[in-house]
Amino acid sequence: MKDLENWLHEHRITEVECVISDITGIARGKISPVSKFITEKGMRLPEGLLLQTVTGDYVEDDVYYSLLDPADIDMHCHPDPEALYLIPWAQEPTAQVIHDCYDRDGNPQELSARNQLKRVLKLYEEQGWKPIVSPEMEFYLTKRVADPDFPLQPPIGRSGREETGRQSFSIDAANEFDPLFEDMYDWCEIQGLDIDTLIHEEGTAQMEINFRHGDPLQLADQVLIFKRTMREAALKHGVVATFMAKPITREPGSAMHLHQSVVDANTGISVFTNPDGSMSDLFLYHLGGLQKYIPEALPLFAPNVNSFRRFLPDTSAPVNVEWGMENRTCGLRIPESDAQNRRVENRLAGADANAYLAIAASLLCGYMGMIEKVQPSPPVQGRAYERRNLRLPFTLEAALERMEQCQKLRDYMGNKFIEGYIAVKRTENENFKQVISSWEREFLLLSV
Structure with missing residues (x-):
């Protein structure tokens, strides 16, 4: 102190x-x-x-x-x-x-999200392992809208115009909001946040900030601080930054992609790689654990009703736990890297997820695979969007039911946390059901 x-x-x-x-x-x-x-x-x-x-x-x-x-x-x-x-x-x-x-x-x-992540990190420590993560945060910039019934619209950039169409990786489109991002970068530097690149994502005025790889607890803290920082920078410039998973109809959703690897705590050498540079058994078991347990822990990656709109057909989000080399249609992508930096990118978490819980759950699923020696399915060659054998629950209700039945999650995260988390999400879902949507008013009001 x-x-x-x-x-x-x-x-x-x-x-x-x-x-x-x-x-x-x-x-x-x-x-x-x-x-x-x-x-x-x-x-x-x-x-x-x-x-x-x-x-x-x-x-x-x-x-x-x-x-x-x-x-x-x-x-x-x-x-x-x-x-x-x-x-x-x-x-x-x-x-x-x-x-x-x-x-x-x-x-x-036990109900503390930060304590849950520390609990998972302790499991790795007991095995002599140290996990390393790197989050990628996607978000939208929008005009301010006072009435929540009104759809969100792209903000006005420096040119005085709204952005239109898809502008993936466009430098000029990102530069439309230079004054905002200059403040964001300055504020992040003052706070010591380990942010790296800024990318214009696929959606209209959708952006992505990547964090440098590092300690999971510190980076979960930084995601919490970054969200506050990004919102404040946006408000200063008269716009809104939102981390909703699917804020705009017919636009891509926003994810929190999680890159994760594991090294020996004493030597710093990757346990995902054999001495000859090939994939280790522990790496394959880690993948197997992610495949086996992500469907059970999905509400920790997709915590809201809106989260599941990101998984609708014809969206860019993978709705599976397939894995493949450099394959973005898989829920588990293996980026090209040298042997020491071998890692898996979990592409399923939404930007709306609690970073402490999403990171904890992703690491825990991999950990359980390593302990149980879970073999993964064969890697996917080509598109994985249409593959159905490793698909996920399609609704929050179904995902919560599946989570509720998973004894392994209770063993590691505790009954109190699992019961409390499910109760909170079910209460939110019941509140959501009380709201009459604009779709119902538009198509049912005078038609039925």
Whole structure:
């Protein structure tokens, strides 16, 4: 805590945003004067925040009180000095510190998304392995729309025009928003975020930011901070940045592609590669685990009703857990690389997923394959879009049912987390069903 205190004084910080990630990935917490933050060395928050839905509602009482203390007690949140970031868009010198959640007995709170990732990383550590990840975040820029019933539209760029058509990898189309991205890059550099390239993706005003490979926990923290940063930069320039999985009809969805590899914790040498440079058994088992368990853990990669719109037919997202070399039609792509950097790209997670949980789930699926020695299917040559033997659940309801029945996920992530996560997502789904869509009004109002 002393180093953290010195850092706050060195940067003349006056306020600290004390942050945790809820199940959805929303940053929740308290804003504290720096003096109070230093004195209290943490904060207390209601445990119930970890069972709050994206709409601000809570799960039903019988589930709520079966998972949490009936007295609605507080949990204890302690700052992680390794997860300390400046807030460059604040008017006063302000920092944000990500906290870890503990119950009143000092045990890690099982419903915490960050704790779930730390739990998975511990499994790797016990085997002498160290996972490495690199997220790729896709998102759309849109005009501001006050009424949620109105469709989203592309924003006006420097040319004074809306973008039209598909502009994949267009430099000029990305440069339309140079002032916005200059602020984004400056703010990310101030915060120490390990972002790499900016790409204009396939959709209209759809962009992608790639992160440099590194430690999974640090990068999950950085994704949480990056989403806040990107939204703030967009708002400063009069537009909106959205990480919805499928925000615009007939446009591609937004993914969070996860590149992952595993090295020996002592030597740093890839366990995915044999001495002769060929694929190791552990690499194939890792692939086998991803194939076997991603369908069981799909709600951690596709957490919302909107997430499954990304998997509709004739979209660019693979709806399978096939694997292939340099094959983007597979849910599991093996990028071309040298032997030491052999990795798998999990292309199934949506940009709307909680980064802590998506990374934890992806690594856990691979880990279970390595432990159980799960053999993968043969690699795909050619298109994998039409292959049906390794397809995924098509709806959130079906995916949650499948997750609920998976005992292996309960063994590793805990019954409390699985029950809580499913309850939150089912509550959100029931809320969604209460909303009458514009499609229903357009086609049924005067026709039935």
